[in-house]
Amino acid sequence: xxxxEYVSLVERMKDRMFRLARRILCDGVQAEDLIQDVFEKLxxxxxxxxxxxxxxxxxxxxxxxxxxDRLRSKKTRDYPIEAATQKVAGEGSAGEYSDIKxxxxxxxxxxxEKQRTVIHLRDIEGESTERIAQITGSEETAVRxxxxxxxxxxxxxxxxxxxxxxx
Amino acid sequence: MERYNEExxxxxxxxxxxxxxxxxxxxxxxxxxxxxxxPADLRPVAALFGFYAQQRTVMCPEAVLSTHNRKxxxxxxxxxxxxxxxxxxxxxxxxxxxxxxxxxxxxxxxxTVGEIYYGYDFGRLIWGQSENRPVYxxxxxxxxxxxxxxxxxxxDALAVFGENLNxxxxxxxxxxxxxxxxxxxxxxxEYAEEKPSKP
Numbered sequence: 001x002x003x004x005e006y007v008s009l010v011e012r013m014k015d016r017m018f019r020l021a022r023r024i025l026c027d028g029v030q031a032e033d034l035i036q037d038v039f040e041k042l043x044x045x046x047x048x049x050x051x052x053x054x055x056x057x058x059x060x061x062x063x064x065x066x067x068x069d070r071l072r073s074k075k076t077r078d079y080p081i082e083a084a085t086q087k088v089a090g091e092g093s094a095g096e097y098s099d100i101k102x103x104x105x106x107x108x109x110x111x112x113e114k115q116r117t118v119i120h121l122r123d124i125e126g127e128s129t130e131r132i133a134q135i136t137g138s139e140e141t142a143v144r145x146x147x148x149x150x151x152x153x154x155x156x157x158x159x160x161x162x163x164x165x166x167x
Numbered sequence: 168m169e170r171y172n173e174e175x176x177x178x179x180x181x182x183x184x185x186x187x188x189x190x191x192x193x194x195x196x197x198x199x200x201x202x203x204x205x206p207a208d209l210r211p212v213a214a215l216f217g218f219y220a221q222q223r224t225v226m227c228p229e230a231v232l233s234t235h236n237r238k239x240x241x242x243x244x245x246x247x248x249x250x251x252x253x254x255x256x257x258x259x260x261x262x263x264x265x266x267x268x269x270x271x272x273x274x275x276x277x278x279t280v281g282e283i284y285y286g287y288d289f290g291r292l293i294w295g296q297s298e299n300r301p302v303y304x305x306x307x308x309x310x311x312x313x314x315x316x317x318x319x320x321x322x323d324a325l326a327v328f329g330e331n332l333n334x335x336x337x338x339x340x341x342x343x344x345x346x347x348x349x350x351x352x353x354x355x356x357e358y359a360e361e362k363p364s365k366p
Contacts, residue, residue: 010232018227032231039231104218123219126190148186155184158211 001050009049010039013056016125017063023120024067026109034066060135064117071113103161107154115150122147171199173206180212 001009017038021031042049042062049055108116117136121127129147133140171179179196182188188196197220200213 014227014232015225018231019222019225022225032228035227036231100214101218101221104215123193123215124222126193128190144186146186148184151184151186154215155211158214159208162211162214 001046005050006043006046009055009059010042013059014039017059019124020060020063020117020120021067023108023116023124024064024113025070030070034070035063038062038066054131054134057131057134060121064135068113100158100162104154104158107157111150111153115146115153118143118146119150119154123151171195173209176200176205176209180209183212 014035018031018035021034021038022028025031025034038059042059049058052058108119111119114136118132121132121135122129127135129140129143132138132143132147136143136146138146176196176199179188179192179199183193183196197216200209200216205213
């Protein structure tokens with residue numbers, strides 16, 4: 001892979017990689033740090049990248065694996081909800097939409113990591129189930145099932161919040 | 168822009184919750200959910216689609232990429248590693264000579280980077296070290312006293328060195344660190360030539 005090809009690939013993928021890291025770690029600062037690290041590793045391994053059939057999926061996989069390593073190293077699989085709530089509350093702007101956004105952020109952060117990853121890749125990045133299956137190392141039917149569980153959980157909980165008039 | 172009616176939106180939202188919609192159906196559903204007069208039961212789904220659309224605008228901070236580019240383009244890490252590689256290469260040359268001169272003192276197959284340095288005076292000769300202590304390499308002028316760290320740097324350095332062998336001398340020639348690295352290697356060679364004649 002030439003330097004130009006590498007730069008083009010990174011330009012194409014950087015935002016998506018950052019968003020995935022941010023979603024899995026539930027922390028923008030940690031995501032920045034992790035992505036920096038991933039870019040450096042990928043730069044050293046750029047020859048391997050060019051030999052791959054699907055380099056974009058590989059980049060997603062690399063980000064996810066690094067995130068999982070980081071979560072494991074903290075001996076916690078899921079991000080503390082209280083911390084997530086504080087973070088998103090601090091990021092939002094005033095108004096009704098900001099409240100809804102904060103609630104959705106927290107609801108997604110409460111999902112198990114796999115559901116969080118699948119819902120992110122599908123509903124935010126618009127990836128196909130085939131590619132999500134490649135990234136998560138699952139079958140497509142399993143991806144659909146995980147996606148369904150995640151969507152139902154978030155939808156039902158959001159419905160309860162909105163019905164109770166807290167928003 | 169195509170939009171579904173309420174009944175169709177409801178049906179599709181159910182299918183979407185089951186994870187059974189195609190990407191095209193999801194695009195049309197998103198478009199239909201923009202209607203401000205949606206019934207209450209569809210508002211949570213509309214809120215989710217609105218949230219997802221907003222999340223797509225989140226971008227990787229420029230600082231992350233610019234830091235990466237700076238490191239990548241400056242080559243400073245490569246040079247740092249190159250320096251270690253040169254030093255290690257020098258040590259390896261030293262080892263060969265030492266093994267030749269003192270074959271009974273070392274067990275070649277079990278040598279690590281640290282052992283290459285330990286006990287010999289190459290470090291003192293090249294770096295002006297006066298203390299007789301195990302130093303397994305140098306990074307930015309600081310001694311590496313942990314053999315595992317030195318070994319890890321060596322492996323890394325050799326990989327980077329290998330990748331850059333085909334770079335033009337115009338690129339690396341004018342750089343100070345590279346000159347220093349080659350000087351070290353040259354000194355080792357000089358030492359190798361002088362050593363047999365020393366008492």
